[in-house]
Amino acid sequence: MIRFHKEGYKIIVITFIIAIAFVLLADNFVNIFWVQKSIQVLAIFFVIIVLQFFRNPKRLTVLDENTIIAPVDGKVVVIEEVEEPEYFKDKRLQVSIFMSPINVHVTRYAMSGIIKYSKYHPGKYLVAWHPKASTENERTTVVIENKSIGEVLYRQIAGALAKRIVNYAHIDDKVIQGTDAGFIKFGSRVDLYLPLGTSIKVNLGDKVKGGVQVIAKK
Structure with a gap:
């Protein structure tokens, strides 16, 4: 399961809201098909970039004071x-x-x-x-x-x-x-x-x- 760092929670939520807004606006107000789909794809791509930036994979550290x-x-x-x-x-x-x-x-x-x-x-x-x-x-x-x-x-x-x-x-x-x-x-x-x-x-x-x-x- 992918984990995300707590410092990114707020930004991730805001990013999702903005992306959903752009997808819906493009779907309802952009009549040119390729422009509509380009806006939606860019919105989704932006979400993916933010998610990968704030990922926080679990690491198993072997403790050694030396x-x-x-x-x-x-x-x-x-x-x-x-x-x-x-x-x-x-x-x-x-x-x-x-x-x-x-x-x-x-x-x-x-x-x-x-x-x-x-x-x-x-x-x-x-x-x-x-x-x-x-x-x-x-x-x-x-x-x-x-x-x-x-x-x-x-x-x-x-x-x-x-x-x-x-x-x-x-x-x-x-x-x-x-x-x-x-x-x-x-x-x-x-x-x-x-x-x-x-x-x-x-x-x-x-x-x-x-x-x-x-x-x-x-």
Whole structure:
């Protein structure tokens, strides 16, 4: 059975109402057959797009305090050592995953632990792969700590189409690897900042599956 994320319930209902209205209006007021059917097909197609965007497939996470799993579905677009300026203010390994509009957009906790930091930043809506998106776009920054790995930072970043980031992490929350951490509406990316020396288990260009795929180990 297909599940949908709670962040999409309202949009899904509104989309159905609009689509039904367009189908009925076209049926009653458009006399040109191909125009009528085109409007109806587009309305149905729009519903399908919205439904697939808000799908929330169940993922079976194998809990392991020594691993970091992909927080989202998407493509690995960055693996490099960088300076993290907001929280650590030192060198970290950055792994970035880009989500296209057709990917599942649920954000999941990459590891179990305690939330040490959670902050929302308003900002721009540059395309998600832009080099300055990590520091200039609307974003949330969250840091999780556990005894095995230490502190790991993840950043939800809005893209050109994403107009709302939902973040469920609150300071001092105890969170479980693979569970729901939030949602990014309509395309974006997530950056992970890992301790130096972490063993990366993915390569640039790999397509990863959120909640199940190991992307790094201590």
